[in-house]
Structures are given as structure tokens and as C-alpha cells.
Amino acid sequence: MRFWLRGVSRPRGPRSPVALLIGLSRLCHTGALPESHVLPSCQAAMSRVSPGLRLQTDFITGEEEQELCRELEPILRKRRYESGHWDDAIHGFREIERLNWSPGCSAVLQRVREEAFPSGQAQLSLVHVLDLQKEGYIKPHVDSVKFCGNTIAGICLLSSSIMRLVCVNSPEEWVDLLLPRRCLYIISGTARYDFTHEILRDEESFFNGEHVERDRRISVICRNLPAS
Numbered sequence: 612m613r614f615w616l617r618g619v620s621r622p623r624g625p626r627s628p629v630a631l632l633i634g635l636s637r638l639c640h641t642g643a644l645p646e647s648h649v650l651p652s653c654q655a656a657m658s659r660v661s662p663g664l665r666l667q668t669d670f671i672t673g674e675e676e677q678e679l680c681r682e683l684e685p686i687l688r689k690r691r692y693e694s695g696h697w698d699d700a701i702h703g704f705r706e707i708e709r710l711n712w713s714p715g716c717s718a719v720l721q722r723v724r725e726e727a728f729p730s731g732q733a734q735l736s737l738v739h740v741l742d743l744q745k746e747g748y749i750k751p752h753v754d755s756v757k758f759c760g761n762t763i764a765g766i767c768l769l770s771s772s773i774m775r776l777v778c779v780n781s782p783e784e785w786v787d788l789l790l791p792r793r794c795l796y797i798i799s800g801t802a803r804y805d806f807t808h809e810i811l812r813d814e815e816s817f818f819n820g821e822h823v824e825r826d827r828r829i830s831v832i833c834r835n836l837p838a839s
């Protein structure tokens with residue numbers, strides 16, 4: 612089911628511990644990205660990703676998170692966590708694609724779709740559910756342009772995490788995004804095509820010098836279809 616992932620191998624250079632914050636507030640002014648949740652390596656990186664990036668904290672309530680987990684847990688539990696091979700994009704994961712949801716979960720997913728996609732836009736009807744174990748992580752990749760359209764929308768359950776976006780052509784341009792548990796993130800445009808995205812493992816999960824505990828994390832992801 613990993614057909615939409617294209618792994619990108621890249622040596623990791625040292626990163627500046629203090630990201631440049633000058634001009635950040637100006638770029639966050641639309642409210643699409645809470646300033647406190649973004650750390651760019653430079654203004655150039657920030658200007659390039661910010662038009663295509665949105666983050667809404669507390670997009671779902673604790674009850675909605677529980678309802679989603681109650682529905683998903685029995686299905687996920689039947690599968691074993693996979694380790695993946697050296698060139699795979701994801702480690703320590705299990706996943707499903709789900710079409711039919713309970714009314715409560717459907718309502719949440721409808722809200723995600725309305726938030727992320729213009730009405731009438733062709734979307735994948737299957738919702739992708741990715742369960743990362745505490746030790747699991749997602750390596751840098753760009754979602755396949757063949758199977759996935761210009762927008763990726765995910766809600767994050769059970770654990771906060773750091774999503775890192777790195778410019779494919781200039782790796783010194785990167786942006787770290789703090790994804791709190793129960794948030795919605797939307798990646799589109801330049802952020803989707805010209806930057807890889809990854810979810811850091813617990814040992815690397817730092818934001819602004821603070822460890823962001825990476826526990827088991829379930830993401831529920833809606834995508835649109837590529838333009839034909």
C-alpha cells in the first residue's frame with residue numbers, strides 16, 4: 612500500500628540549533644500557521660512553504676479522538692507493525708485504508724475534507740490511516756504525484772510530533788512544524804511538491820530545544836486526486 616510514497620535518500624547535514632525567526636510573524640500573519648508551531652531554517656524556506664501549509668491546533672476534540680481510536684483500534688490490532696526495508700519511507704508502522712466510517716467519524720472526516728479541498732474537487736474516497744509505534748518514524752519523501760493530487764490533509768491522534776519539511780533542491784532550506792495531538796495539517800503547493808516531509812523519531816523529536824515526546828501516533832489522512 613506504499614505506492615504513493617517515494618523515498619528520498621539524502622545525507623543529513625548539521626542543522627543550526629537556533630532557527631532564524633526574523634520575519635516569521637509577518638509570514639504567519641494569515642493565521643494559517645500559528646507562529647509558535649513553526650521553526651524555519653531561513654526566511655527563504657519560510658516564504659516558500661508558508662503559502663501551501665496550514666495547521667489548526669485542536670481541530671478535533673478529545674471525544675472525537677477517542678471515537679476515531681475506538682473504531683480503528685480493533686482493525687489495526689489485527690495487523691503487525693512492519694519494520695520496512697532500508698529504502699522504505701516508513702519504519703515501525705501498520706496501516707489501513709478505510710471507506711466506510713461510523714456516522715461520528717464520518718462527520719469529523721467531512722470537516723477535514725471541507726477544510727482542505729474546494730467543494731466538488733475529486734478526492735480519494737479511501738482514507739489512509741497510519742499507525743506509527745513509539746519507535747516508528749517516517750523518512751523524508753514526496754508523496755507520489757501519480758496517485759496523489761496537490762493537497763494532503765491529516766489529523767494527528769494520540770501523540771504530538773515534529774514534521775520536517777526540507778527543500779528537495781536546497782536541503783539547507785527546511786521548516787520544522789510542531790504537530791500537536793488532535794491537530795489538522797494541510798500540505799499543498801510548493802510545500803507538497805518541492806519539499807520532502809518526514810515525521811521525526813522520538814530521539815530527534817525536538818522543537819526549539821524542547822523534547823516533544825513521540826509516542827504511538829495515528830494519523831488519518833485525506834488526499835485529493837491528481838488532475839487528469
Ligand SMILES: O=C(O)CCC(=O)C(=O)O
Binds near residue numbers: 741749754765808
Ligand atoms: O503520518 C503523517 O502525518 C504523514 C504520513 C505520510 O507522509 C504519508 O503517508 O505519505
Ligand SMILES: [Fe+2]
Binds near residue numbers: 752753754808
Ligand atoms: Fe507523505
Ligand SMILES: [Mn+2]
Binds near residue numbers: 813824
Ligand atoms: Mn522520549
